[in-house]
Amino acid sequence: MSKLQGAGLKPLAHSVSAKVRCPHPAEKLSYNAMKPGSAIEIVRQLRLKGHEAYLVGGCVRDMVMKLEPSDYDIATSALPEEVISIFPRTEAIGAQFGVILVIHRGHPYEVATFRSDEAYVDGRRPTGVVFTDAKQDVQRRDFTINGLLYDPIEERVIDYVSGQEDIDARIVRAIGDPRQRFQEDKLRILRAIRFGARLGYTIEPATWQAVCEMAPQIHQVSAERIREELVRILTEGQAAHGMRMLEESGLRAQILPELEWAANIEKSLEMVKRDAPADFAIGVLLHEVAPARAAQVVERLKCSRSEMHHINALVESLPVFARIAMMNTSSVKRFFRLQRFEDHLELARIHSTVCGAGRNGYELAVQKYRAWTPDDIAPPPLVTGEDLIALGYSPGPIFKEILNRVEDEQLEGRLSGRDQALAFAVKHYPRVNS
Numbered sequence: 491m492s493k494l495q496g497a498g499l500k501p502l503a504h505s506v507s508a509k510v511r512c513p514h515p516a517e518k519l520s521y522n523a524m525k526p527g528s529a530i531e532i533v534r535q536l537r538l539k540g541h542e543a544y545l546v547g548g549c550v551r552d553m554v555m556k557l558e559p560s561d562y563d564i565a566t567s568a569l570p571e572e573v574i575s576i577f578p579r580t581e582a583i584g585a586q587f588g589v590i591l592v593i594h595r596g597h598p599y600e601v602a603t604f605r606s607d608e609a610y611v612d613g614r615r616p617t618g619v620v621f622t623d624a625k626q627d628v629q630r631r632d633f634t635i636n637g638l639l640y641d642p643i644e645e646r647v648i649d650y651v652s653g654q655e656d657i658d659a660r661i662v663r664a665i666g667d668p669r670q671r672f673q674e675d676k677l678r679i680l681r682a683i684r685f686g687a688r689l690g691y692t693i694e695p696a697t698w699q700a701v702c703e704m705a706p707q708i709h710q711v712s713a714e715r716i717r718e719e720l721v722r723i724l725t726e727g728q729a730a731h732g733m734r735m736l737e738e739s740g741l742r743a744q745i746l747p748e749l750e751w752a753a754n755i756e757k758s759l760e761m762v763k764r765d766a767p768a769d770f771a772i773g774v775l776l777h778e779v780a781p782a783r784a785a786q787v788v789e790r791l792k793c794s795r796s797e798m799h800h801i802n803a804l805v806e807s808l809p810v811f812a813r814i815a816m817m818n819t820s821s822v823k824r825f826f827r828l829q830r831f832e833d834h835l836e837l838a839r840i841h842s843t844v845c846g847a848g849r850n851g852y853e854l855a856v857q858k859y860r861a862w863t864p865d866d867i868a869p870p871p872l873v874t875g876e877d878l879i880a881l882g883y884s885p886g887p888i889f890k891e892i893l894n895r896v897e898d899e900q901l902e903g904r905l906s907g908r909d910q911a912l913a914f915a916v917k918h919y920p921r922v923n924s
């Protein structure tokens with residue numbers, strides 16, 4: 491700790507070769523239009539106290555690309571304790587790395603002291619950090635496109651890593667030696683592919699070579715982080731492109747050995763919409779894997795219980811669509827009661843579009859599903875256990891059978907009212923004592 495705090499090296503002046511680009515008026519407009527309001531106020535307050543402060547990382551990349559940033563991170567020369575003393579509401583979320591969460595107007599902003607990372611031991615985390623200056627801070631960041639600073643007061647981008655050129659050329663390039671950077675933190679291997687896929691960028695050849703060479707080391711990253719990156723690759727747009735890069739780099743074989751990569755899967759992923767739910771996207775990815783093996787994958791990736799349930803249901807239930815024409819009405823209605831059935835339908839649509847072959851029951855399913863109301867599919871029961879007790883039945887396993895049978899009849903449309911249903915029960919299940 492003393493090293494961290496004592497490491498408050500005085501921020502060095504910006505002496506060197508940063509490419510400062512002042513946006514021309516049109517660009518200024520678009521930055522303003524995005525108005526990172528509160529983040530700018532935080533920067534301003536830090537400056538008023540004599541510190542350097544900038545917007546940094548993904549938000550600057552997005553602003554340069556004229557996309558709306560999802561959040562705004564701030565990098566500053568102020569030490570963590572100084573940040574804490576300046577703002578009334580803070581949380582020391584990553585104090586050991588110099589990251590303080592500033593809550594401003596109800597929104598959290600990460601304010602990180604300029605730092606460089608010390609040696610990495612476990613392929614994921616540095617052993618410590620040294621507080622430095624803005625130029626060194628961007629050197630520890632992963633890709634040039636993520637290494638830009640933005641001065642919102644003077645409205646200029648500060649670029650020590652030629653990130654703007656790479657944005658213009660649509661390239662993901664590691665900052666520094668890619669092999670070394672991936673050696674330090676293996677998560678960056680997956681992040682390269684995530685940004686490449688999401689932005690539709692090419693991965694620069696040396697960076698790509700390092701991704702391929704180091705794919706077998708991805709296991710140093712926890713299953714949770716692998717899942718998070720995989721989900722983001724699948725749901726942030728261009729999932730098919732992302733998965734193809736995972737395949738070509740050898741990463742797919744490492745993280746998803748159960749999946750046989752095929753043109754069908756790639757075409758299916760092309761139909762996954764941006765921002766699709768994570769479990770649905772994984773379901774599409776795994777829909778041709780045998781259910782037992784798909785279950786192993788979601789277990790290994792440590793998906794949540796509800797995600798596991800949904801993914802397994804998607805994979806297991808897909809073949810049912812092909813049998814709908816042969817199923818009786820009550821079974822079809824019960825099938826339609828699966829949670830989030832719309833997802834099942836969408837996977838069946840994707841599958842049948844890709845496979846062509848007879849549309850695999852998808853159209854019949856849609857036709858029936860649209861024709862029925864929720865009450866047709868899951869009507870209130872005509873008979874309850876209490877009714878059976880009142881009729882003189884003794885509670886036991888037979889109750890379930892009777893209630894199911896009555897419900898079958900109801901779903902088939904052969905029973906309409908309660909009296910009819912009670913009469914049906916009595917007729918088909920004679921009471922022991924009567």
Ligand code: ATP
Pocket residue numbers: 546547548549560563630631632633636637675677678
């Ligand atoms: P997104 O829009 O997906 O959030 P982002 O670029 O903001 O993208 P974050 O994960 O939020 O990504 O990280 C913020 C910034 O921190 C990055 O832009 C990058 O500069 C830096 N960063 C994040 N993770 C790493 C890492 N593993 N190695 C090096 N730098 C990283």
Ligand code: MG
Pocket residue numbers: 548549561
């Ligand atoms: Mg971010």
